[in-house]
Amino acid sequence: MDSTKRKQQAKTLRIFRKVHRSTGALLFVFFFFISVSGIVLGWKKDSGGLILPESYEGSTTQLEEWMPLEDLHQEAVRILHDSISTDLSAEINRIDVRKEKGMVKFIFEDHYYGIQLDGATGELLHIGKRHSDLIENIHDGSVVDDYFGFNGVFKLIYTSVMGIALLIFTITGFWLWYGPKRMRKANKN
Template sequence: MQQEKLQVKVRRLRRMRIIHRWLGVPLMIFFLVIGITSILLAWKKKVELLPPTQSSEVQRQGEWIPTEKMLAIAITEMDSRSLSSLVDRIDIRPDKGIAKVTFEEHFTEVQIDGYSGEILSVATRHSDWIEKVHDGSIVDFYFGNTETAKLVYSSATAFGLLLMSLSGFYLWYFPKVIRKTKQG
């Protein structure tokens, strides 16, 4: 009776090793991508993955130019570079006297002086594409539906991480149980 219980545990342990191994190989790629991009995003300001924020050179006594004019300036700049001019967001920085305009279909940022309308910087926001790789939305970035990709990618990797953790615990703990059972 004791021998049969032991054999059942050994068979389960062998099956779990196979499952753990076959899940681990493909999931390792996703875990590496998520880990590397997590480190890059955590350090994005230190390793300059974002363009440095400029400051207005104009004395802060005048009125800000209208937001519509800032958008028009940024759109004209993108059109001159033959890039899409669909605006994603505008980030107003009153303390710096600037506005940052980012776009939906590429990772370019235009920094505009809020007082004069002068373009202070046009640069790539590397942290934006790294974030899209990190959360899986890069897959659908070019196809339009980023929410579906995020859900599938995040759920699959989270479920995989849970399975790997549980099977890893099983593979660590049950050999101890089997050894204890054999000893006595």
């Protein structure tokens, strides 16, 4: 490898090292939250109900024997207000119908409670705090959006910046590993 090419290669490595180091220093806290919350989310279904409540089974999987969804919804809201607090919002985030378990989960919008009802009888199967939803909101930045009322703008910017930063780390990290090997190999020839 000639001297000019070697100097250019060394200069490129220094630039990549500087970008890698400064990006890491700037975004360290965010990467910490993303990695820890990602690890916890990976374990949510195997947490024994600690992170995500277990799914309970209803009395039948035959949909024709189930109560109308609107009646189940009204029962879930009644249980929410009677069992937890009348101050909690009844606005639904999603309804998770588990036909194979004979159960319907009602997940609410403005808090992390979930209510599981038997699809056929409307009987309460479980009330649980969905810690996984909070952890997901921390993971993707929507907890900041919700707190400050940014309507998804922060989450979009946050996920874009973190995705680009991860791509930069991948490229610069690879080059910091491969560049010196390439230089040593060229010196041997």
